[in-house]
Amino acid sequence: MINLSVNAINLRAPYKVEQTGDASFMFETKQGVVYSVGFMKDVSFFSEGVYQFYLINLSSKTIGTDKNISETVRVVIEEFFAHKEVVMLYICDTSDMRQESRDRLFRIWFHTYEKNGLYSLHNEGMVIDNVHYFSSVLLRRDHPMFIKVLSAFHNFIDEHNQG
Amino acid sequence: MKEVVYKTEEERLEALRKMVGMRKIFEARAREIYENKYGISVAQ
Numbered sequence: 001m002i003n004l005s006v007n008a009i010n011l012r013a014p015y016k017v018e019q020t021g022d023a024s025f026m027f028e029t030k031q032g033v034v035y036s037v038g039f040m041k042d043v044s045f046f047s048e049g050v051y052q053f054y055l056i057n058l059s060s061k062t063i064g065t066d067k068n069i070s071e072t073v074r075v076v077i078e079e080f081f082a083h084k085e086v087v088m089l090y091i092c093d094t095s096d097m098r099q100e101s102r103d104r105l106f107r108i109w110f111h112t113y114e115k116n117g118l119y120s121l122h123n124e125g126m127v128i129d130n131v132h133y134f135s136s137v138l139l140r141r142d143h144p145m146f147i148k149v150l151s152a153f154h155n156f157i158d159e160h161n162q163g
Numbered sequence: 164m165k166e167v168v169y170k171t172e173e174e175r176l177e178a179l180r181k182m183v184g185m186r187k188i189f190e191a192r193a194r195e196i197y198e199n200k201y202g203i204s205v206a207q
Contacts, residue, residue, distance in 0.1 A: 020196045024189075036193035044182040048164045052182075054189045058197055085164075091183050128179050135182075145164055152166035160179055163172045 013075040014068040045156035050087045092134040124157040
């Protein structure tokens with residue numbers, strides 16, 4: 001499992017982040033909303049280095065715009081990508097309207113990452129048990145197995161979609 | 164580091180189901196950690 005430095009995150013994150021696992025964290029906003037953010041190892045299409053990304057609001061509260069949340073999450077993601085040989089996988093279940101709205105937010109973030117030229121973003125859609133999902137992978141352009149990872153990702157989903 | 168190869172479509176489908184279901188595992192762990200730490204239940 002990848003190990004991320006909470007100290008490095010807290011040097012730059014606007015909200016104080018607490019480490020709850022090797023690659024998982026919690027933080028509380030000024031409005032008292034608690035978020036869990038982190039990565040879980042995923043070996044669905046590649047044997048090593050792929051991690052699913054999560055951001056979960058653990059509170060029942062809904063809040064307005066708080067730029068410090070996205071800034072804190074951005075710092076966590078950048079700490080993740082301090083490791084060159086990692087791949088971030090994000091899955092969105094479109095049956096849930098909140099997920100869909102969250103997905104739009106992530107797509108904006110991820111496109112911003114892609115625009116800066118350091119990262120490459122790839123998307124696939126799929127239907128599993130009658131539910132439509134979007135999946136995205138984000139990885140550094142200098143990932144040593146860039147082509148192999150992307151090929152594995154697209155093969156995994158395309159072969160299902162064609163089946 | 165290598166591509167994971169599935170011999171059958173059933174195996175692939177199971178892997179996809181697992182992949183899209185991981186969020187619930189992460190969320191359950193996060194709620195457990197929070198509740199153990201603060202001794203309060205977080206509304207689902």
